[in-house]
Amino acid sequence: MWKVGGVSPRARIAVRDVWRSLDEHFPFAHRAEWDNVGILLGDPGAPVRSVLVALDATPAVLALCRRARIDLLLTHHPVIHNPLKSIRPDDTASAAAFALAGMGVAVISAHTNADVAPRGVSWAVAHRIGLFGIRPLLPGEPSDACKVAVFVPPGFADVALEAIAGAGGGRVGAYSRCSFRTAGSGSFLPADGARPFKGRAGREERVDEVRLETVVARSLLPKVLAAVRAAHPYEEPSIDVYPLAGGALGGGVGAVGDRKTPASLDDVLGEIFRRVRPSWIRVAGTTTKKVRRIAVVAGSGSEFARAARSAGADLFVTGDMKYHQALEAAAGEMPVADVGHGSAEKWILPEFRRVLAGRFGKGLAIRVFMEEEPLRAFRPGERRGGNTS
Numbered sequence: 001m002w003k004v005g006g007v008s009p010r011a012r013i014a015v016r017d018v019w020r021s022l023d024e025h026f027p028f029a030h031r032a033e034w035d036n037v038g039i040l041l042g043d044p045g046a047p048v049r050s051v052l053v054a055l056d057a058t059p060a061v062l063a064l065c066r067r068a069r070i071d072l073l074l075t076h077h078p079v080i081h082n083p084l085k086s087i088r089p090d091d092t093a094s095a096a097a098f099a100l101a102g103m104g105v106a107v108i109s110a111h112t113n114a115d116v117a118p119r120g121v122s123w124a125v126a127h128r129i130g131l132f133g134i135r136p137l138l139p140g141e142p143s144d145a146c147k148v149a150v151f152v153p154p155g156f157a158d159v160a161l162e163a164i165a166g167a168g169g170g171r172v173g174a175y176s177r178c179s180f181r182t183a184g185s186g187s188f189l190p191a192d193g194a195r196p197f198k199g200r201a202g203r204e205e206r207v208d209e210v211r212l213e214t215v216v217a218r219s220l221l222p223k224v225l226a227a228v229r230a231a232h233p234y235e236e237p238s239i240d241v242y243p244l245a246g247g248a249l250g251g252g253v254g255a256v257g258d259r260k261t262p263a264s265l266d267d268v269l270g271e272i273f274r275r276v277r278p279s280w281i282r283v284a285g286t287t288t289k290k291v292r293r294i295a296v297v298a299g300s301g302s303e304f305a306r307a308a309r310s311a312g313a314d315l316f317v318t319g320d321m322k323y324h325q326a327l328e329a330a331a332g333e334m335p336v337a338d339v340g341h342g343s344a345e346k347w348i349l350p351e352f353r354r355v356l357a358g359r360f361g362k363g364l365a366i367r368v369f370m371e372e373e374p375l376r377a378f379r380p381g382e383r384r385g386g387n388t389s
Helices: 015-025 057-069 092-103 122-128 156-164 218-230 265-276 302-310 323-330 343-344 348-363
Strands: 038-041 051-052 070-076 106-110 132-135 147-151 178-187 205-217 236-242 255-264 282-284 289-298 315-318 336-338 364-371
Touching: 015 038, 015 070, 015 106, 015 348, 038 156, 038 265, 038 302, 051 057, 051 348, 057 092, 057 364, 122 132, 122 255, 122 265, 122 289, 122 343, 132 302, 147 156, 147 218, 156 205, 205 218, 205 348, 255 265, 265 289, 265 315, 282 323, 302 315, 302 323, 302 336, 323 336, 348 364
Parallel strands: 051 070, 051 364, 070 106, 289 315, 315 336
Antiparallel strands: 038 106, 132 255, 147 205, 147 236, 178 205, 255 289, 282 336
């Protein structure tokens, strides 16, 4: 039997398999503390033949799920964000979950974990604009990482690392199984009744050990520590945990890059309009500046204007700009372009499809649904709607 993307088209693909594929590129543990991501609805073991990728579970998306008999809905914004006291069709907060559960559609949401991934939401917009040398605007922010140091006998460092990696630790950006090792000497005095891996009770021992260091997202810490203790040969493993400042998990907020050549603001905005296809662009700030370096924070990112200025950006592209932020931009030297929240974030959806198609090939039927901004400028004679691809 022939295979596509490493998976036989007849192989059974489960919801958890799709989750794992996404987790390789957009680690779900690398999320904001307040966020709700991952498998939010349905049986992780349920079979998946069709996936719909969308920004939100809007009425149009729900209608397509029903019409196309979708097995799995993959959204950027969480279908369930806050704790629900009830799940009813007449409650706005739970109506989508009610409808999807009734159709038997599972849901995976990848939100802030996709925002901060190396090829995340803002990267997708910067890439679509055609920027070069794209890098994070704020590398590694936000970060809830911990440094975990495990002390093991020399022959057990790989065993400990395997346990950490299997529990989701040791990941920095696009790299996995990241670690550092230092050889040293440990000492201990086993009490009566102890069963030491080396030596015997009542006699102080000095043994060669390896200090294995790696990074772990705080949300994964209990799972990682349990895995290490289960794999460790010592009766009482020595494990140190240190909270880390930003930057430890790779990726970051936003993106910044450069055009090949400078151009006028009007020309650049025209190019952004053609490539990003927003519902509208609102601009604040000087209109005479030549634009070469562009910073992007897709979605709601106007509070990062100062970071964009510090990065030397000639233009900041974001969404949800408020009145007083627009006033500040109007008085400054760096113009700010508000392209809308969803108009920018929707370009992560083809990235989701690219990841899944690369992993499962023809084993999954994948559709992407792109909608316009729910808040729109009124233009007589124009119609509003979404489209699939």
